[in-house]
Amino acid sequence: xxxxxxxxxxxxxxxxxxxxxxxxxxxxxxxxxxxxxxxxxxxxxxxxxxxxxxxxxxxxxxxxxxxxxxxxxxxxxxxxxxxxxxxxxxxxxxxxxxxxxxxxxxxxxxxxxxxxxxxxxxxx
Numbered sequence: 001x002x003x004x005x006x007x008x009x010x011x012x013x014x015x016x017x018x019x020x021x022x023x024x025x026x027x028x029x030x031x032x033x034x035x036x037x038x039x040x041x042x043x044x045x046x047x048x049x050x051x052x053x054x055x056x057x058x059x060x061x062x063x064x065x066x067x068x069x070x071x072x073x074x075x076x077x078x079x080x081x082x083x084x085x086x087x088x089x090x091x092x093x094x095x096x097x098x099x100x101x102x103x104x105x106x107x108x109x110x111x112x113x114x115x116x117x118x119x120x121x122x123x124x
Contacts, residue, residue: 001096005061006049008092012068012085013045019075026074041067058093065089 020038024031045064051057065086072079 001093001100002052004092004096004099005052005058005089008085008088009045009049009061009064011088012064013042015081015085016042016045016068016071019071019078019081022075022077029074061089061093 016038020034023029023034023038041064044060048057048060048064051060065082068085069079069082072082
């Protein structure tokens, strides 16, 4: 799950940076404000890559997805991009957990098959 979620978050890092460039064109927004908000959210997306497997990591990821969609009020194309990344986030979490479960089952089976061999028994 960690790899899939981290890949999604890194993709979001770049999208947030590009959205910041677009938001700079808005005459109602100051550049320092745009880059402060964009920078904080970009840093959060990178830090969240390391927090995915910790308690609350996935929930923080969902909060980031909501913030990304809400940024559409400043940069309208972010409504679409935010929805796309929210779908990618869901898929990363959902299928990542299935992959983790399959890996755990495979490791348990491999360990069970190796146990008789290590005990000196006949593996066949």
